Amino acid sequence: MLGLPNQVRACLFDLDGVLTRTAKVHAAAWKEMFDDYLRHRAQRDGTPFAPFDAVHDYDAYVDGRPRADGVRTFLASRGLDLPEGAPDDPPGTETVHGLGTRKNDLLLRRLREDGVEAYDGSVAYVRAVRESGLRRAVVSSSANCRAVLDAAGIADLFDERIDGAVAKARHLRGKPEPDTYLAGARSLGAEPGEAAVFEDALAGVEAGRAGRFGLVVGVDRTGQADELRRHGADVVVQDLSELLGRR
Ligand SMILES: O=P(O)(O)OC[C@H]1O[C@@H](O)[C@H](O)[C@@H](O)[C@@H]1O
Numbered sequence: 095m096l097g098l099p100n101q102v103r104a105c106l107f108d109l110d111g112v113l114t115r116t117a118k119v120h121a122a123a124w125k126e127m128f129d130d131y132l133r134h135r136a137q138r139d140g141t142p143f144a145p146f147d148a149v150h151d152y153d154a155y156v157d158g159r160p161r162a163d164g165v166r167t168f169l170a171s172r173g174l175d176l177p178e179g180a181p182d183d184p185p186g187t188e189t190v191h192g193l194g195t196r197k198n199d200l201l202l203r204r205l206r207e208d209g210v211e212a213y214d215g216s217v218a219y220v221r222a223v224r225e226s227g228l229r230r231a232v233v234s235s236s237a238n239c240r241a242v243l244d245a246a247g248i249a250d251l252f253d254e255r256i257d258g259a260v261a262k263a264r265h266l267r268g269k270p271e272p273d274t275y276l277a278g279a280r281s282l283g284a285e286p287g288e289a290a291v292f293e294d295a296l297a298g299v300e301a302g303r304a305g306r307f308g309l310v311v312g313v314d315r316t317g318q319a320d321e322l323r324r325h326g327a328d329v330v331v332q333d334l335s336e337l338l339g340r341r
Contacts, residue, residue, distance in 0.1 A: 096223060097329070097340035102308045104284035105223050106275055107252075108158070109234035111294035112313050112334075113220070114246050115211045120236075121152040123201040128168065130186075131193060135174075144172075153318060158295025160235045160258055160268035161194045201238070210245035215335030220251045222338055229253050233278040233291075235261070235268050254281040270297040272305030279307070292334065299326040311337070 098105075111117030128146035136143035146152075146168070155171050156164035162178075169176060169190075179189025185196035223230055231254040232239060239257035243249040256278045260266075266273040272286075279289040290309040291302035296318075302310035303326030311334075312319070312327025319330040331337060 095339055095341065096219070096226060096228075097311075097337035098228075098290050099308055101288055102228070102290045104229045104231070104279055104282040104289040105220075106231050106233045106278040106282075106289055106291050106307075107216075107220065108291075108293045108295065108298050108313075109232055109236060109239050109242060109257075111157075111315055112292050113212055113216050113232065113248065114242055115213060116205070116242055117157065117294060117315065119204050119208070120201060121148045121157075123197050123204060124148070124152060124156055124164065124168075126200050127193060127197040130196075131188075132172075149316065153296055153316070153321070158235060158269045158293070158297035158301075160261065161198065161237065162190050163268050165190045165194050165197075198238075205238075205242070205245070210242050212246040212248050213333065215333040217248060217251070219334035219338060220248075224251065229282040229284070231256060231278040231282055233274050234258065235274070237262070254278065256281065269295065270300035270304065272301045275301050275305050275307065279305075293327070294322075296321060296325045302326050 107113055110120055125146045125148045133143050155168040177189050179191040181191050183189050183192040185199050186192055230252045232252050234257045237258035256274050261274050266277055275291055279286050286305050287308045289307050291307045292311045293299045294313040294315055299310050299312050299322050310326050310328050312322030312330040314322055314330050314332050322330050
């Protein structure tokens with residue numbers, strides 16, 4: 095009664111936008127950072143300033159990917175290429191790491207000021223999954239995953255966590271590659287075909303399709319149901335509570 099195929103024994107949940115209302119917070123921090131940088135570049139080069147689009151640019155190039163990949167992929171979409179730099183580059187340095195660190199500072203400030211909320215429908219669904227005896231992992235690209243789960247008060251609902259920090263330590267490729275979801279299934283003792291993926295990001299449903307999971311559920315919070323299907327979702331819902339009571 096959870097809307098899952100019979101063979102599914104493990105559920106793999108993305109964090110930002112699926113479990114917690116933090117996708118918008120990430121998008122706003124990315125926009126603030128990229129707009130500052132693009133404005134500065136436009137002034138320096140005497141070219142027009144074209145701002146970061148917090149919907150389209152975010153969905154296409156940044157959402158769901160590890161931080162540094164988000165920086166690189168968006169810059170490439172504008173024909174820009176920066177040196178990698180180093181993880182300890184000061185925030186705002188004109189490197190991939192410097193811009194990523196600036197975005198992270200902006201994100202952490204917003205999270206501190208506004209707090210973190212979980213989606214009630216997702217919490218109800220994860221509880222129902224637990225009561226049915228299925229195992230559960232969070233699979234997120236975010237290095238802030240653990241802090242966000244704690245702030246939302248939902249960390250104890252999950253058996254395992256594969257996040258940005260774990261992926262880095264284990265050299266797992268980020269979404270849209272399937273590596274982190276495959277690691278999530280493995281951590282729960284399930285084959286990919288025995289696991290369901292729950293994702294709101296285009297890169298995330300792509301990872302689900304690439305890993306040949308038992309079911310890929312697209313969670314559409316922003317009116318992009320068709321895009322989610324095109325990128326790999328088998329089913330699209332607006333809220334996980336819709337799956338409760340579904341055969
Ligand atoms: O910068 P962090 O917290 O490590 O997160 C990396 C990415 O994590 C994903 O969950 C978000 O969808 C992205 O917006 C974010 O950029």
